[in-house]
Amino acid sequence: MARSHLTLAALAASAMPGADIVATRPISSGTQGRYDSAVLSLRTGDEVIVRVPTDDEAASEQSLDLVALQALTAGVRSRLPFRVPGYEGQAPVGDTRAVVYDFIPGTPASLGDITADGATAGSVGAAIAAVHTLPTSVVTEAGLTVNSASQLAARSRKLAERAAATGKVPQALSTRWALAHDDSALWQFQPSVVNGTLSPESFLMVGDHVSGVLGWSGLAVGDPAVDLFWLSSAATPEGAELVFSAYERALPRPADRQLRKRARLYAELEIARWLLHGLGTRDQGVVGDAESMLASLASSVQSDLLNPLSTDTGQVMAVEEVEALLDRTPVRTSSTADPASRITED
Missing domain, CATH: 3.90.1200.10 (Aminoglycoside phosphotransferase (APH), C-terminal lobe)
Structure with a gap:
Protein backbone atom coordinates (compact mmCIF):
# COMPACT_ATOMS: atom_id res chain seq x y z
CA MET A 1 0.00 0.00 0.00
CA ALA A 2 1.30 3.46 -0.91
CA ARG A 3 2.66 5.55 1.96
CA SER A 4 0.64 8.65 2.79
CA HIS A 5 2.18 12.09 2.30
CA LEU A 6 2.05 12.54 6.08
CA THR A 7 4.11 9.40 6.59
CA LEU A 8 6.55 10.64 3.97
CA ALA A 9 6.78 13.97 5.78
CA ALA A 10 7.75 12.15 8.97
CA LEU A 11 10.47 10.28 7.09
CA ALA A 12 11.75 13.53 5.59
CA ALA A 13 11.92 15.09 9.06
CA SER A 14 14.12 12.17 10.13
CA ALA A 15 16.29 12.62 7.03
CA MET A 16 16.72 16.36 7.66
CA PRO A 17 17.17 16.92 11.40
CA GLY A 18 16.17 20.42 12.37
CA ALA A 19 14.06 21.06 9.26
CA ASP A 20 10.77 22.81 10.05
CA ILE A 21 8.15 21.24 7.78
CA VAL A 22 4.98 23.34 7.63
CA ALA A 23 2.99 21.68 4.81
CA THR A 24 2.97 18.59 2.63
CA ARG A 25 1.21 17.47 -0.51
CA PRO A 26 1.25 14.26 -2.54
CA ILE A 27 2.85 14.09 -5.96
CA SER A 28 2.82 11.27 -8.48
CA SER A 29 3.63 12.74 -11.89
CA GLY A 30 6.62 11.14 -13.55
CA THR A 31 7.10 8.39 -10.95
CA GLN A 32 4.98 5.72 -12.71
CA GLY A 33 4.14 4.15 -9.34
CA ARG A 34 7.75 3.12 -8.70
CA TYR A 35 8.17 5.59 -5.85
CA ASP A 36 6.03 6.95 -3.04
CA SER A 37 6.60 10.71 -3.21
CA ALA A 38 5.52 13.93 -1.53
CA VAL A 39 6.46 17.60 -1.75
CA LEU A 40 7.19 19.33 1.55
CA SER A 41 7.14 23.06 2.29
CA LEU A 42 9.66 24.35 4.83
CA ARG A 43 9.27 27.40 7.04
CA THR A 44 12.16 28.97 5.16
CA GLY A 45 9.96 29.05 2.06
CA ASP A 46 11.96 26.31 0.32
CA GLU A 47 10.39 23.10 -0.96
CA VAL A 48 11.83 19.59 -1.03
CA ILE A 49 10.62 16.27 -2.38
CA VAL A 50 10.93 12.94 -0.56
CA ARG A 51 10.90 9.67 -2.49
CA VAL A 52 10.77 6.06 -1.26
CA PRO A 53 11.27 3.21 -3.78
CA THR A 54 8.43 0.72 -4.02
CA ASP A 55 10.46 -2.18 -5.46
CA ASP A 56 14.03 -3.45 -5.68
CA GLU A 57 14.62 -2.08 -9.18
CA ALA A 58 13.58 1.41 -8.12
CA ALA A 59 15.82 1.16 -5.06
CA SER A 60 18.80 0.19 -7.21
CA GLU A 61 18.00 3.01 -9.64
CA GLN A 62 17.84 5.47 -6.76
CA SER A 63 21.26 4.36 -5.53
CA LEU A 64 22.77 4.90 -8.97
CA ASP A 65 21.05 8.27 -9.20
CA LEU A 66 22.63 9.40 -5.92
CA VAL A 67 26.10 8.48 -7.17
CA ALA A 68 25.49 10.45 -10.36
CA LEU A 69 24.19 13.49 -8.48
CA GLN A 70 27.39 13.53 -6.43
CA ALA A 71 29.38 13.57 -9.68
CA LEU A 72 27.37 16.60 -10.84
CA THR A 73 29.16 19.10 -8.64
CA ALA A 74 28.25 22.78 -8.33
CA GLY A 75 30.80 23.61 -11.01
CA VAL A 76 29.35 21.05 -13.40
CA ARG A 77 25.80 22.20 -12.75
CA SER A 78 26.76 25.77 -13.57
CA ARG A 79 27.42 24.61 -17.13
CA LEU A 80 23.84 23.39 -17.57
CA PRO A 81 20.90 25.61 -18.62
CA PHE A 82 18.56 23.77 -16.24
CA ARG A 83 18.50 22.57 -12.65
CA VAL A 84 19.52 19.12 -11.44
CA PRO A 85 18.08 17.73 -8.17
CA GLY A 86 20.20 18.41 -5.11
CA TYR A 87 20.56 15.83 -2.34
CA GLU A 88 19.24 16.96 1.06
CA GLY A 89 19.32 13.80 3.21
CA GLN A 90 18.08 10.25 3.70
CA ALA A 91 16.52 8.00 6.29
CA PRO A 92 16.20 4.18 6.47
CA VAL A 93 12.81 2.62 5.70
CA GLY A 94 12.85 -1.13 6.25
CA ASP A 95 15.08 -2.61 3.55
CA THR A 96 15.23 0.62 1.58
CA ARG A 97 15.50 4.34 2.30
CA ALA A 98 13.72 7.64 1.90
CA VAL A 99 15.78 10.22 0.05
CA VAL A 100 15.08 13.94 0.14
CA TYR A 101 15.98 16.24 -2.76
CA ASP A 102 15.37 19.91 -3.37
CA PHE A 103 12.19 20.42 -5.37
CA ILE A 104 12.42 21.74 -8.93
CA PRO A 105 9.23 23.43 -10.14
CA GLY A 106 7.88 22.29 -13.47
CA THR A 107 5.61 19.82 -15.23
Whole structure:
Protein backbone atom coordinates (compact mmCIF):
# COMPACT_ATOMS: atom_id res chain seq x y z
CA MET A 1 0.00 0.00 0.00
CA ALA A 2 1.30 3.46 -0.91
CA ARG A 3 2.66 5.55 1.96
CA SER A 4 0.64 8.65 2.79
CA HIS A 5 2.18 12.09 2.30
CA LEU A 6 2.05 12.54 6.08
CA THR A 7 4.11 9.40 6.59
CA LEU A 8 6.55 10.64 3.97
CA ALA A 9 6.78 13.97 5.78
CA ALA A 10 7.75 12.15 8.97
CA LEU A 11 10.47 10.28 7.09
CA ALA A 12 11.75 13.53 5.59
CA ALA A 13 11.92 15.09 9.06
CA SER A 14 14.12 12.17 10.13
CA ALA A 15 16.29 12.62 7.03
CA MET A 16 16.72 16.36 7.66
CA PRO A 17 17.17 16.92 11.40
CA GLY A 18 16.17 20.42 12.37
CA ALA A 19 14.06 21.06 9.26
CA ASP A 20 10.77 22.81 10.05
CA ILE A 21 8.15 21.24 7.78
CA VAL A 22 4.98 23.34 7.63
CA ALA A 23 2.99 21.68 4.81
CA THR A 24 2.97 18.59 2.63
CA ARG A 25 1.21 17.47 -0.51
CA PRO A 26 1.25 14.26 -2.54
CA ILE A 27 2.85 14.09 -5.96
CA SER A 28 2.82 11.27 -8.48
CA SER A 29 3.63 12.74 -11.89
CA GLY A 30 6.62 11.14 -13.55
CA THR A 31 7.10 8.39 -10.95
CA GLN A 32 4.98 5.72 -12.71
CA GLY A 33 4.14 4.15 -9.34
CA ARG A 34 7.75 3.12 -8.70
CA TYR A 35 8.17 5.59 -5.85
CA ASP A 36 6.03 6.95 -3.04
CA SER A 37 6.60 10.71 -3.21
CA ALA A 38 5.52 13.93 -1.53
CA VAL A 39 6.46 17.60 -1.75
CA LEU A 40 7.19 19.33 1.55
CA SER A 41 7.14 23.06 2.29
CA LEU A 42 9.66 24.35 4.83
CA ARG A 43 9.27 27.40 7.04
CA THR A 44 12.16 28.97 5.16
CA GLY A 45 9.96 29.05 2.06
CA ASP A 46 11.96 26.31 0.32
CA GLU A 47 10.39 23.10 -0.96
CA VAL A 48 11.83 19.59 -1.03
CA ILE A 49 10.62 16.27 -2.38
CA VAL A 50 10.93 12.94 -0.56
CA ARG A 51 10.90 9.67 -2.49
CA VAL A 52 10.77 6.06 -1.26
CA PRO A 53 11.27 3.21 -3.78
CA THR A 54 8.43 0.72 -4.02
CA ASP A 55 10.46 -2.18 -5.46
CA ASP A 56 14.03 -3.45 -5.68
CA GLU A 57 14.62 -2.08 -9.18
CA ALA A 58 13.58 1.41 -8.12
CA ALA A 59 15.82 1.16 -5.06
CA SER A 60 18.80 0.19 -7.21
CA GLU A 61 18.00 3.01 -9.64
CA GLN A 62 17.84 5.47 -6.76
CA SER A 63 21.26 4.36 -5.53
CA LEU A 64 22.77 4.90 -8.97
CA ASP A 65 21.05 8.27 -9.20
CA LEU A 66 22.63 9.40 -5.92
CA VAL A 67 26.10 8.48 -7.17
CA ALA A 68 25.49 10.45 -10.36
CA LEU A 69 24.19 13.49 -8.48
CA GLN A 70 27.39 13.53 -6.43
CA ALA A 71 29.38 13.57 -9.68
CA LEU A 72 27.37 16.60 -10.84
CA THR A 73 29.16 19.10 -8.64
CA ALA A 74 28.25 22.78 -8.33
CA GLY A 75 30.80 23.61 -11.01
CA VAL A 76 29.35 21.05 -13.40
CA ARG A 77 25.80 22.20 -12.75
CA SER A 78 26.76 25.77 -13.57
CA ARG A 79 27.42 24.61 -17.13
CA LEU A 80 23.84 23.39 -17.57
CA PRO A 81 20.90 25.61 -18.62
CA PHE A 82 18.56 23.77 -16.24
CA ARG A 83 18.50 22.57 -12.65
CA VAL A 84 19.52 19.12 -11.44
CA PRO A 85 18.08 17.73 -8.17
CA GLY A 86 20.20 18.41 -5.11
CA TYR A 87 20.56 15.83 -2.34
CA GLU A 88 19.24 16.96 1.06
CA GLY A 89 19.32 13.80 3.21
CA GLN A 90 18.08 10.25 3.70
CA ALA A 91 16.52 8.00 6.29
CA PRO A 92 16.20 4.18 6.47
CA VAL A 93 12.81 2.62 5.70
CA GLY A 94 12.85 -1.13 6.25
CA ASP A 95 15.08 -2.61 3.55
CA THR A 96 15.23 0.62 1.58
CA ARG A 97 15.50 4.34 2.30
CA ALA A 98 13.72 7.64 1.90
CA VAL A 99 15.78 10.22 0.05
CA VAL A 100 15.08 13.94 0.14
CA TYR A 101 15.98 16.24 -2.76
CA ASP A 102 15.37 19.91 -3.37
CA PHE A 103 12.19 20.42 -5.37
CA ILE A 104 12.42 21.74 -8.93
CA PRO A 105 9.23 23.43 -10.14
CA GLY A 106 7.88 22.29 -13.47
CA THR A 107 5.61 19.82 -15.23
CA PRO A 108 7.04 16.65 -16.83
CA ALA A 109 6.99 16.92 -20.62
CA SER A 110 5.19 14.41 -22.82
CA LEU A 111 5.55 13.21 -26.39
CA GLY A 112 2.62 15.43 -27.26
CA ASP A 113 4.67 18.49 -26.30
CA ILE A 114 7.27 17.78 -28.99
CA THR A 115 5.62 19.55 -31.89
CA ALA A 116 6.52 22.16 -34.47
CA ASP A 117 4.09 24.63 -32.89
CA GLY A 118 6.04 25.69 -29.79
CA ALA A 119 9.47 26.37 -28.31
CA THR A 120 9.48 23.21 -26.16
CA ALA A 121 11.30 21.16 -28.79
CA GLY A 122 14.07 23.73 -29.09
CA SER A 123 14.60 23.93 -25.34
CA VAL A 124 14.73 20.13 -25.05
CA GLY A 125 17.29 19.88 -27.85
CA ALA A 126 19.51 22.51 -26.25
CA ALA A 127 19.24 20.80 -22.86
CA ILE A 128 20.43 17.48 -24.29
CA ALA A 129 23.31 19.18 -26.08
CA ALA A 130 24.39 20.78 -22.81
CA VAL A 131 24.72 17.34 -21.20
CA HIS A 132 26.69 15.98 -24.14
CA THR A 133 29.05 18.96 -23.99
CA LEU A 134 30.15 18.29 -20.41
CA PRO A 135 33.77 17.13 -20.06
CA THR A 136 34.12 13.36 -19.81
CA SER A 137 36.14 13.87 -16.63
CA VAL A 138 32.78 14.37 -14.88
CA VAL A 139 32.20 10.65 -15.40
CA THR A 140 35.73 9.28 -15.16
CA GLU A 141 36.58 11.05 -11.92
CA ALA A 142 33.42 9.66 -10.31
CA GLY A 143 34.33 6.11 -11.35
CA LEU A 144 31.22 5.78 -13.52
CA THR A 145 30.95 3.70 -16.67
CA VAL A 146 32.98 4.67 -19.74
CA ASN A 147 32.08 2.96 -23.02
CA SER A 148 33.93 3.00 -26.32
CA ALA A 149 32.14 3.14 -29.67
CA SER A 150 33.24 -0.42 -30.45
CA GLN A 151 31.89 -1.73 -27.14
CA LEU A 152 28.52 -0.10 -27.76
CA ALA A 153 28.38 -1.43 -31.32
CA ALA A 154 29.13 -4.96 -30.11
CA ARG A 155 26.49 -4.72 -27.38
CA SER A 156 23.89 -3.47 -29.81
CA ARG A 157 24.69 -6.28 -32.25
CA LYS A 158 24.40 -8.86 -29.50
CA LEU A 159 20.96 -7.61 -28.52
CA ALA A 160 19.76 -7.82 -32.12
CA GLU A 161 21.20 -11.31 -32.52
CA ARG A 162 19.62 -12.56 -29.28
CA ALA A 163 16.25 -11.31 -30.44
CA ALA A 164 16.67 -12.84 -33.90
CA ALA A 165 17.64 -16.18 -32.35
CA THR A 166 14.18 -16.45 -30.76
CA GLY A 167 12.67 -16.96 -34.20
CA LYS A 168 10.09 -14.28 -33.44
CA VAL A 169 11.70 -11.36 -35.29
CA PRO A 170 10.61 -10.92 -38.93
CA GLN A 171 13.42 -11.66 -41.33
CA ALA A 172 13.14 -8.16 -42.80
CA LEU A 173 14.08 -6.67 -39.44
CA SER A 174 16.84 -9.16 -38.73
CA THR A 175 18.38 -8.27 -42.09
CA ARG A 176 17.93 -4.55 -41.50
CA TRP A 177 19.61 -4.68 -38.11
CA ALA A 178 22.45 -6.91 -39.32
CA LEU A 179 23.20 -4.51 -42.17
CA ALA A 180 23.22 -1.60 -39.75
CA HIS A 181 25.69 -3.35 -37.46
CA ASP A 182 27.89 -4.25 -40.43
CA ASP A 183 28.02 -0.61 -41.51
CA SER A 184 31.27 0.55 -39.90
CA ALA A 185 30.55 4.18 -40.77
CA LEU A 186 27.50 4.09 -38.52
CA TRP A 187 29.68 3.40 -35.47
CA GLN A 188 32.42 5.95 -36.04
CA PHE A 189 31.44 8.43 -33.36
CA GLN A 190 33.02 10.12 -30.37
CA PRO A 191 31.46 8.95 -27.08
CA SER A 192 30.34 11.78 -24.82
CA VAL A 193 28.75 12.29 -21.44
CA VAL A 194 25.18 10.97 -21.63
CA ASN A 195 22.28 10.94 -19.22
CA GLY A 196 21.52 7.40 -20.43
CA THR A 197 17.87 7.16 -19.38
CA LEU A 198 16.16 10.16 -20.97
CA SER A 199 12.50 10.11 -21.91
CA PRO A 200 10.04 12.99 -22.41
CA GLU A 201 9.09 12.80 -18.72
CA SER A 202 12.71 13.46 -17.73
CA PHE A 203 12.28 17.12 -18.70
CA LEU A 204 10.50 19.44 -16.30
CA MET A 205 8.90 22.32 -18.18
CA VAL A 206 7.93 25.81 -17.05
CA GLY A 207 6.08 27.13 -20.06
CA ASP A 208 8.20 26.20 -23.09
CA HIS A 209 11.46 26.17 -21.11
CA VAL A 210 13.23 23.16 -19.58
CA SER A 211 13.53 24.05 -15.89
CA GLY A 212 15.09 20.78 -14.74
CA VAL A 213 16.08 17.26 -15.74
CA LEU A 214 15.27 14.31 -13.50
CA GLY A 215 16.70 10.79 -13.41
CA TRP A 216 20.49 10.52 -13.69
CA SER A 217 20.99 6.82 -12.88
CA GLY A 218 22.45 6.20 -16.35
CA LEU A 219 25.10 8.94 -16.26
CA ALA A 220 28.10 7.63 -18.19
CA VAL A 221 30.30 8.14 -21.21
CA GLY A 222 28.42 6.58 -24.10
CA ASP A 223 26.65 7.09 -27.40
CA PRO A 224 24.90 10.48 -27.66
CA ALA A 225 22.19 8.76 -29.71
CA VAL A 226 21.03 6.92 -26.58
CA ASP A 227 19.60 10.21 -25.29
CA LEU A 228 17.69 10.88 -28.52
CA PHE A 229 16.15 7.55 -29.57
CA TRP A 230 12.79 8.40 -27.99
CA LEU A 231 12.27 11.08 -30.65
CA SER A 232 11.17 8.30 -33.01
CA SER A 233 7.88 8.48 -31.11
CA ALA A 234 7.49 12.27 -31.18
CA ALA A 235 4.01 13.63 -31.88
CA THR A 236 5.11 14.85 -35.31
CA PRO A 237 8.20 14.35 -37.48
CA GLU A 238 8.49 18.15 -37.58
CA GLY A 239 8.70 18.27 -33.77
CA ALA A 240 11.47 15.66 -33.72
CA GLU A 241 13.29 17.60 -36.44
CA LEU A 242 13.16 20.75 -34.29
CA VAL A 243 14.73 18.91 -31.35
CA PHE A 244 17.52 17.52 -33.52
CA SER A 245 18.13 20.90 -35.16
CA ALA A 246 18.28 22.73 -31.82
CA TYR A 247 20.57 20.02 -30.47
CA GLU A 248 22.96 20.35 -33.39
CA ARG A 249 23.01 24.16 -33.20
CA ALA A 250 23.84 24.04 -29.49
CA LEU A 251 26.83 21.74 -29.92
CA PRO A 252 30.24 23.44 -29.93
CA ARG A 253 31.45 20.93 -32.50
CA PRO A 254 30.12 19.55 -35.80
CA ALA A 255 27.20 17.18 -35.27
CA ASP A 256 27.67 13.44 -35.78
CA ARG A 257 26.21 12.76 -39.24
CA GLN A 258 25.14 9.24 -38.26
CA LEU A 259 23.50 10.23 -34.96
CA ARG A 260 19.92 10.06 -36.19
CA LYS A 261 20.40 6.66 -37.79
CA ARG A 262 21.77 5.14 -34.57
CA ALA A 263 18.97 6.77 -32.57
CA ARG A 264 16.43 5.17 -34.90
CA LEU A 265 18.18 1.80 -34.61
CA TYR A 266 18.08 2.02 -30.81
CA ALA A 267 14.37 2.85 -30.95
CA GLU A 268 13.68 -0.24 -33.03
CA LEU A 269 15.79 -2.39 -30.72
CA GLU A 270 13.65 -1.30 -27.77
CA ILE A 271 10.96 -3.54 -29.21
CA ALA A 272 13.48 -6.39 -29.42
CA ARG A 273 14.31 -5.75 -25.77
CA TRP A 274 10.61 -5.86 -24.91
CA LEU A 275 10.33 -9.23 -26.67
CA LEU A 276 13.28 -10.63 -24.72
CA HIS A 277 11.82 -9.31 -21.48
CA GLY A 278 8.55 -11.11 -22.20
CA LEU A 279 10.33 -14.35 -22.99
CA GLY A 280 12.57 -14.05 -19.95
CA THR A 281 9.61 -13.52 -17.62
CA ARG A 282 7.40 -16.00 -19.52
CA ASP A 283 4.77 -13.33 -19.94
CA GLN A 284 2.87 -14.36 -23.07
CA GLY A 285 0.97 -11.08 -23.10
CA VAL A 286 4.20 -9.12 -23.42
CA VAL A 287 5.53 -11.55 -26.03
CA GLY A 288 2.37 -11.17 -28.08
CA ASP A 289 2.52 -7.39 -27.87
CA ALA A 290 6.17 -7.37 -28.94
CA GLU A 291 5.49 -9.70 -31.87
CA SER A 292 2.67 -7.45 -33.04
CA MET A 293 4.87 -4.37 -32.86
CA LEU A 294 7.72 -6.12 -34.66
CA ALA A 295 5.37 -7.15 -37.47
CA SER A 296 4.12 -3.56 -37.80
CA LEU A 297 7.67 -2.23 -37.78
CA ALA A 298 8.76 -4.75 -40.41
CA SER A 299 5.95 -3.64 -42.68
CA SER A 300 6.97 0.01 -42.34
CA VAL A 301 10.64 -0.55 -43.21
CA GLN A 302 10.33 -3.04 -46.07
CA SER A 303 11.31 -0.43 -48.63
CA ASP A 304 14.51 0.46 -46.78
CA LEU A 305 16.29 -2.90 -46.81
CA LEU A 306 18.79 -1.91 -49.49
CA ASN A 307 19.73 1.24 -47.59
CA PRO A 308 19.71 0.20 -43.92
CA LEU A 309 18.63 2.96 -41.54
CA SER A 310 19.51 5.64 -44.06
CA THR A 311 18.65 9.26 -43.46
CA ASP A 312 15.54 9.02 -45.62
CA THR A 313 14.00 6.14 -43.63
CA GLY A 314 10.46 6.93 -42.53
CA GLN A 315 9.62 7.69 -38.93
CA VAL A 316 9.30 4.57 -36.75
CA MET A 317 5.82 4.72 -35.28
CA ALA A 318 5.77 1.42 -33.37
CA VAL A 319 7.95 2.66 -30.51
CA GLU A 320 5.10 4.80 -29.21
CA GLU A 321 3.29 1.55 -28.49
CA VAL A 322 6.29 0.42 -26.46
CA GLU A 323 6.02 3.58 -24.34
CA ALA A 324 2.39 2.78 -23.57
CA LEU A 325 3.27 -0.80 -22.66
CA LEU A 326 6.08 0.29 -20.36
CA ASP A 327 3.59 2.48 -18.52
CA ARG A 328 1.42 -0.57 -17.79
CA THR A 329 3.90 -3.36 -17.19
CA PRO A 330 7.04 -3.47 -14.98
CA VAL A 331 10.20 -4.03 -17.00
CA ARG A 332 13.92 -4.07 -16.43
CA THR A 333 15.54 -0.67 -16.15
CA SER A 334 19.07 0.56 -16.38
CA SER A 335 19.36 0.06 -12.64
CA THR A 336 20.01 -3.64 -13.16
CA ALA A 337 22.65 -3.42 -15.87
CA ASP A 338 25.21 -1.10 -17.40
CA PRO A 339 23.41 2.22 -16.89
CA ALA A 340 24.96 3.81 -19.93
CA SER A 341 23.53 1.15 -22.20
CA ARG A 342 19.78 1.26 -21.70
CA ILE A 343 19.23 0.86 -25.43
CA THR A 344 22.12 -1.46 -26.17
CA GLU A 345 22.77 -3.50 -23.07
CA ASP A 346 23.29 -7.25 -23.24
